[in-house]
Amino acid sequence: MGQHGGERPHSAALVPTAAIALAALLWAIAATLARDLFDAGVPPIQLVEARAVVSAAGLALVPAAWRSRSRQRSSVRTVVALGVSIALVNAAYYAAISRLAVAVAIVLQYLGPALVVAWLAFRARRMPSRAIVSALVAALLGVILVSELPSGDIGAIDGLGLAAGLAGAVLFAAYTLQSERAAAHYGAVGALFRAFVAASLLWVAYQAPQGWPRELFQSDNLPKVLYVGLAGTLAPFLLYIWAIQRLRSERAVITATLEPLFGGLVAWVWLDQVLSPLQIAGGGLILAAVAWLQVRSSPGPSSPDAPLSPERI
Numbered sequence: 001m002g003q004h005g006g007e008r009p010h011s012a013a014l015v016p017t018a019a020i021a022l023a024a025l026l027w028a029i030a031a032t033l034a035r036d037l038f039d040a041g042v043p044p045i046q047l048v049e050a051r052a053v054v055s056a057a058g059l060a061l062v063p064a065a066w067r068s069r070s071r072q073r074s075s076v077r078t079v080v081a082l083g084v085s086i087a088l089v090n091a092a093y094y095a096a097i098s099r100l101a102v103a104v105a106i107v108l109q110y111l112g113p114a115l116v117v118a119w120l121a122f123r124a125r126r127m128p129s130r131a132i133v134s135a136l137v138a139a140l141l142g143v144i145l146v147s148e149l150p151s152g153d154i155g156a157i158d159g160l161g162l163a164a165g166l167a168g169a170v171l172f173a174a175y176t177l178q179s180e181r182a183a184a185h186y187g188a189v190g191a192l193f194r195a196f197v198a199a200s201l202l203w204v205a206y207q208a209p210q211g212w213p214r215e216l217f218q219s220d221n222l223p224k225v226l227y228v229g230l231a232g233t234l235a236p237f238l239l240y241i242w243a244i245q246r247l248r249s250e251r252a253v254i255t256a257t258l259e260p261l262f263g264g265l266v267a268w269v270w271l272d273q274v275l276s277p278l279q280i281a282g283g284g285l286i287l288a289a290v291a292w293l294q295v296r297s298s299p300g301p302s303s304p305d306a307p308l309s310p311e312r313i
Contacts, residue, residue, distance in 0.1 A: 016243035020255040023236035028262035030232020033224045040221055044094035046213040049203035054229025056196035065193035068186055075185035082182045083198025085175035092168035099161025103147040106260055108165030110143045112172030113253040131296035132250055138289035139257040145282025146260045176253045179241045188242040251293050261286045
């Protein structure tokens with residue numbers, strides 16, 4: 001992983017950046033399938049539960065998932081916090097979409113990268129670098145344009161919807177930051193397995209009084225549910241956590257803003273939706289932000305247990 005705070009060749013970040021880009025694409029495809037499942041009558045909360053349970057079951061088959069590098073109580077708290085963040089982030093996003101215009105909900109969700117950058121700067125007691133700030137501003141502006149917020153009908157701003165959207169941003173930032181620390185204790189596979197077990201227990205406890213989620217097991221829905229759980233949740237989260245170990249958290253979370261761009265491209269290819277000039281411009285900004293980070297920011301993870309030094313921002 002190299003020396004913390006030291007300069008490494010920019011090519012060292014290519015593979016983890018590509019891993020996050022692939023994760024973003026998989027999340028975007030899963031979002032399209034999720035919409036199909038919602039149209040088929042699957043309640044969003046049941047799908048969130050299924051994603052966690054399927055992912056935990058899949059990871060349980062991997063020997064590396066059972067290994068541990070630490071038995072500290074703090075490591076257990078970290079992985080539980082990661083699991084709760086993962087469990088609730090999609091629920092918060094779905095709640096925001098149910099009460100707000102989709103464009104507003106997307107923009108609120110992707111305030112998460114700004115929260116990560118702000119938190120790391122606060123811990124370092126120093127402003128982030130110009131490269132990080134420039135990439136962050138470009139990425140957020142790109143998300144705003146890709147979601148077509150400026151030209152869309154934002155409707156009435158519902159208080160609960162706004163709270164859910166902001167909660168989604170906080171949870172997005174939280175699981176990004178907790179992923180780095182949890183992976184240091186358990187490895188990427190072990191951290192994710194434990195996190196999804198915690199998330200599964202949370203959602204099963206919620207679902208049990210509601211009865212058997214029969215919509216998930218209908219023959220037309222089950223293959224899509226399994227895909228969303230494995231290819232749309234387990235695989236991209238694993239790629240994301242693996243990449244965070246090799247990139248700084250702020251670089252990783254800004255790169256993850258590719259998801260709304262890929263969502264638009266999936267809708268264009270799969271659903272024959274037309275990309276507007278605003279969306280194309282927004283996509284260009286997001287790509288420029290990721291490329292700018294690749295060129296200007298030196299890679300290298302932050303130590304999850306040590307205070308951040310200014311050189312790591």
